[in-house]
Amino acid sequence: MSKSKIIIFFIFCCLVSSIWAQFNLEEFRNPAKYGWENLQERQESRAELISRQKLLQIYEMKKLPIWRNMLQSSLIPGWGQFNTKHYSKGQIFMGIELVLIGTSYYYYDQSEEKYQQYLDSSYIGDIKQNYEDASKLRRFSQGFLAVASLVWIYNLYDTYQSTEEYNAGLWDNMIREYHQDDFQISVYPLGIQMRF
Secondary structure, eight states: OOHHHHHHHHHHHHHHHHHHHHOOHHHHHOGGGGTOOSHHHHHHHHHHHHHHHHHHHHHHHHSOOHHHHHHHHHHSTTHHHHHTTOHHHHHHHHHHHHHHHHHHHHHHHHHHHHHHHHHHOOSHHHHHHHHHHHHHHHHHHHHHHHHHHHHHHHHHHHHHHHHHHHHHHHHHHHHHHHHHTTOEEEEETTEEEEEO
16 A cells, blocks of 8 residues: 555544544434424424425426526517416517517518619609618618517516516415415313414
8 A cells, every 4th residue: 555545544534533523423313403392393393394395396396487488488479478477468568569570561561662663763863762762661660670679678588577476476375375274273181282
């Protein structure tokens, strides 16, 4: 065995022995450390932990994944808001996007028509006027498309916020329903215990 391996083994043994000397098995097993005075409190605490774990599993199944909701809302603006039960917001985003994109397409179509007239024109006055009209309509189309893009980005931001609120509200409702059954009166030989 080399000298470095012996030194490492010696250091390892020293660390293990110091940790073992500090470990107190009785203190570790003491139920009062966790606030339990008797076996019944320990069992109640265990039952509480198991029921909360089940509650957490149910929450994980019911909550909306943010990435999926944002993906849906990026494909169809307002879809994410519909998922989070913000129906009015969803309708507003969807309506605004449809109006803006429809208007942008309308001006684009008009600019293409004017551009075709510009190409077909032979009179210098018509050529100039049709080109200016086509350029103006094209700028309107691009402006409405830019506004639609801003609304689309804000839609994604709002979807993120709505999903966070929905998931937080879902958890709060589940905890409230869970604690609704907590008011209990138990009769023991030594007295009456009320739990809230």
